[in-house]
Amino acid sequence: MNFTPGQRITNRDEDFIINDIEDNNGNYILKVEGISELVKGKTFIFDTQIDSSIRVLDPKHTRLVPDTDYGYRKTKLFIENQIRNASVYSEQITIAHKAAFNLANYQLEPTLKAFQLPRPRILIADGVGLGKTVEVGIFLSEMIKRGKGKRIMVLALKSILGQFQQEIWNRFAIPLVRLDSEGISKIKAELPANKNPFDYYDKTIVSIDTLKNNAKFQHYIENTRWDIIVIDECHTVANSNSLRGSLAQLLSTKCESLVLTSATPHNGKKQNFANLINMIEPLAIRDEQNYTQQDILPYYVRRFKNDIDDEAVRSNFQERKIVSIHAELTDAENEFLEQQQKIKFNALARLEEADLQTDLFGRKTLKKPKKDLLFAIGLFKSYMSSPEAAFTSVENRIRKLEALNNLDDLVEDNIEILQQLKSKLQTIISGKKDAKYNALKNELIRLNWNGRKKDFRIVVFAERIETLKSLKRKLTADFGLEDNVIADFHGSLTDMEQQRIIEDFGKADSDYRILLTSDAGSQGVNLHYYCNHMFNYDIPWSLITLEQRNGRIDRYGQTKTPYIHYLIAKSDLEGLKDDLHIVNKLKEKEETVYQSLGDAASVYKLYDATAEEELITKALATNNADLVEAALPDSVSDDFFDSLFDDATPKLKVAEPIMPSFSLFENDKAYYEALIQQLKTDHYLKNDDALFEGDLLEVKHTKEIDRILYDLPKEAKPSKFGEVYQLSLNKDDVQKAIENARKKKGEWARFHMLYELHPVVRYLMTQLEASVDKDVALVNKLTRLPQNSAFFLIQGIVANNLGQSVLSDFFVIQMKIDGGMDNKPIPFEEFLTAYNLTQELHTMAVSDQDISLLQELLPQVIEFAHQLHMDQEQQKLQFEMEKKLAIYEEKIKNWHTSKVQQMELEFGDTPEYGFIKKRKLDKEFEIETILNSSSQYFKNLTSLNGDPYLKVLAVFYNH
Structure with missing residues (x-):
């Protein structure tokens, strides 16, 4: 007997529609939805090997x-x-263009390109801020329309689970159950202990670290298959030998379709990038160390802002302005950094050229001077974040040494020198001699910012947690800030804390006026709603990280001019002046990237933030500013990745990207009006259950709908029975509702798109199906x-x-x-x-x-x-x-x-x-x-x- 999705079958005297089919060694597992009275709206799973009474209607009868x-x-x-x-089989877009986003052809390309493959799988490697989440939503919509998107799992950073979930729902009406700490607790309370949540919920979003650290969840995964898996920020899983990487490799074998996204999709290592491509198509690459762009071109898209020639799209990006805030270091700071420079130069005097050029980070020769050199550079880096960060580093080292008996002849093991450094840092901190903080404070005063409700919002990035803590203490004291005005965000917060802060900061009614964040906030999160001022309190020693930071407010959908502020330390102290120059060149390089190249990774061609940090460390160690001026020599750089990722992928040539549709009705409105009227005539809806006025359809939230749509996010549902879902045919109204939802904490868009992917519409269509x-x-x-x-x-x-x-x-x-x-x-x-x-x-x-x-x-x-x-x-x-x-x-x-x-x-x-x-x-x-x-x-x-x-x-x- 043949079974296909969409068929109506009879089993045990009840009627069902087949939603999904899995092969089971010559038999089939049928996932069905009941349509006769006793089973209406409920989902079931039948095994054709067991359920021998399943019958498909003979059309002759x-x-x-x-x-x-x-x-x-x-x-x-x-x-x-x-x-x-x-189900449709076109390689064109058939449904996603109806969703709530401003249609641009470049956003359709990943899906169109994926459809040219046997299995629709794709790596979306677009630059920072181009809207990869919308591109994922387009893919998901089209796969659902093709009957291949029933079961979906999204893996994202824990900080953006709520953001991603909300975006996909508001724009595409695709419900994802969020399995963060709160969601997992809810599952434990509602489901039997042995129940696989990935069988109970068809569409989920979860952090890969949650899966990685949860043995029970890994067991669930091994016994589950998905239609689609999405891995956001996929560069975190490129190393197949890591826990994340091995888990991602496993997941790639458990799904029909796979979407990977990352603005920084590789780290310059062919093997790691091959791992990502092999997840998409295991047959793409024959030799992981020797493959060409032609081998992998079918499996990814990559574009930058400068590649988008659609003026309507360009208008959604604002021209940024750079503000350099110079901080002349105080005498106390110069005194501390003079000692730091002495440690550096003493170490350099005992090293040979080979130690610096080829073995700076290794242990082949002269281990002790190299360790002293790296200690000095580390001390400089921590101070460039803040005196408090340097103080904490020195104090922690002293505390560790006091517990040891055998110490090496190293500066970092010399308690006397460390105490001297600590004393100088105490003088700076207690005497408020921190020039960079004073410059920040004066700039905020100049901008008439007082942290009051009427003031604009600010994002401040700093590398060190101790810097964030000190900034919070100082700003609170100097500006008289309340606790609810200032937020600090970093990787050690729980997933719920991270999501709460990010969502709160993006709402109009938020009390937050300033967000202090580590680089945990530099990837994925949207900080551009109601915020267009960002401060780089310190400069990360990586252009990749710096570009990611700036992209939090300089991105698609920013409505105001983004102001990128840099706190730049200045000094005429011998040696220190050169070091500051090297670090500050990174700011100029990032600006050059913004103006012309489009991709920060293309400057040094290292494609890895850690490798770029090591390059800056080497430049400081050798006092060679030329290292930060241009790309590395060809002998070090990999020409393959240079050609692969410096340029955008060729534009996909599709004459008609959107497939014309045909209908028995004049337009969608006529269809939905007739549907509602027919369901009322047949008594499947009461007269007040649904109301259509203008472009807006209101459907009452009833106990039956709530039972059938049990897996909708609670924020997507009306708060109580008797209230209504509001679905609109007007895309502008829905987008306006998305904007309005940002005005109040905890709110999602009031209006949803009225189109056939919306779960409420699916419910109504199933009711009509049951009436025949x-x-x-x-x-x-x-x-x-x-x-x-x-x-x-x-x-x-x-x-x-x-x-x-x-x-x-x-x-x-x-x-x-x-x-x-x-x-x-x-x-x-x-x-x-x-x-x-x-x-x-x-x-x-x-x-x-x-x-x-x-x-x-x-x-x-x-x-x-x-x-x-x-x-x-x-x-x-x-x-x-x-x-x-x-x-x-x-x-x-x-x-x-x-x-x-x-x-x-x-x-x-x-x-x-x-x-x-x-x-x-x-x-x-x-x-x-x-x-x-x-x-x-x-x-x-x-x-x-x-x-x-x-x-x-x-x-x-x-x-």
Whole structure:
């Protein structure tokens, strides 16, 4: 028996719609939704090996019943529902353009490119601030429309779980259950201890660290499959040897589609980037150390602000302004840093050139002077954050040394020197001799900022936690700030604390006027709502990190001029002046990137924040400012990544990115008005359950809806029964509601998009489906049709061996009332146009005699539908599938050959015992696993599952 999504089945005398199918060793696991009275709205899972009573309607036994509704409204709605519910197979955009965002072609490209692959999988590597979350939402919407987005899991940083969840709901009406600390506690309270939450909730969002650190959740994952997995900030999982990386590798095998996102998708190591691409397509790369851009180009998109030529999009970015705030170091600071410089130069005097150029961070030679040098540079770096940060570092070192007996002859082990440094720092702090803080305070005074409700908001970035603490103490004292005015954000906060602060700061009614944040706040979080002033209190020794920081307020959707302030320390002290110059050059470099290059990582071509920090450390150690001037020499830089990521991926050439749609209704409004009216007529809705006025549909929140939509975020639901969901056809109204929701803490958008992906709309459409019995097709008599003719509307569905629908066709069989075909089958859209069925229809009486005549034609109709249409369509499809399979098999063969050759080169003459033998066996097993799973997957993907499924939807006739 063939099963496809969208089929109606009977099991145990109840009726269901199939939502999803999983292969189960020749049988199937069916995930269904009840539509008959006893099971309505509930979800079930059937195993066809166990449930032997499952029955799919034989189309020859369809009962023909006259439609007596005014204007044949039920027939039109029933057909429209089938069309809107049907899986689509176009490589164009079919539904996402209706969502609540300003449509720009560049945002459609990741999804369009993914659709060109056998499995829609993609890496979205767009630059900072271009709207990757919206691009993810477009992909999810389109996959749901294709029947391949029932089960979704999103992995994101713990700080942005709520932000991501809210964005995807507000704009696309896709509900994600948030599994943060609070969400997990709720699950523990509501679900049995042995219940897999990923089976209970179809769509979830969770931090990868939650999964990584939770053994029980990892067990759940190993026994779960998803349609789609999204991994945000995927550079954190690029190392397959890390816990995060190995978990991501596992997850990539547990899903049909995969979306990876990151503005910094690699760290310059070919192996790590190959790991990401292999997650998307294991056959893409034959040699992880030797692959080309051509090998990977189909699997990623990368664009920067300068690549976007759409003026409407450009208008959503504001031209930033840079404000340099110079802080002339005080005598007390110069005295401390003079001692720091002496430590540095004393260490340098005992080192050779090779120690600095090739082995600065290693341990091959002269370990002690190098450690002294690095200690001095570390001391400088901590002080450039704040005196308090340096004080804490020195004090912690002294405390550690006091507990030790054997000390090395190192400055960092010399308690006397450390005490001198500590004393100087105490003088600076107690005497308020911190020039940089005083410059910040004076700048805020100059800007008339007092931390009051009327004042603009500020984000301040600093690397060290102790700096954030000291800033909070000083600003609170100097400006008389209340506790609720100033927030500090850092990685050691819990996920709930992080989300609360970020959401609060982005609301109009927030009391926060200033957010002090470490670089934990530099990735992913939106800080541009109601904030356009950012201060780099210290300058990170990485352009990548600096670009990420500045991108928190300088991003798509910023409505005001972003002001990027830099606190720049100045001194004429010998040596120190040069060091300050080197660090301050980073600010100029980032500005150059902003003006021209587009990507900070392209400057030093190290593609890794840690590697860039080491470069600055080396520049300070060697007093070589040239190191920060330009890219590294070619001998160090990797030309592959230079060419790969310095430029945007080529624009996708798609003549018509959005597929035109056809409908029996003049527009969406006419359809939804008719749907609501029909459900009221059939008593599926009470008169006050739904109200349509203008572009707004209001649907009452009832206990039944609440039970069926149990997995909607609580913030997305009305607060109590009797209140209403508000769905609008006007995209501007919904976007305005999203903006208005930012005015009050805890609020989500009041209006949602009224389109067929919204769960409330899905509920209404299912109600309409239930109003027509599973074995019934509605009959319409129309005088505009040729005399003595009958037109049978058929839906034909073909599935592959994965249980996925790969063809859904609506066509019409033209018959003579007295028997025999009147003409060849035609597409329903052609029939619709030819006889103007979108215009007003007039209901006519259908006699029992006519019904009998039509019923007698039904067996012939089904035979003709098979022989003259669906069988031919299936053969054409099978031919195309076989061509694709041949290409896949050749790709698999070449990949396997290459892997075998690599094995021979690596292990050819190596004795096969011990660790080496195990490593070889592990690699062989990995290759065979990928080979077998890929081969079987492609065979199942391209093999059609038996005969097409036919369903008679309606009959139009004139007699």
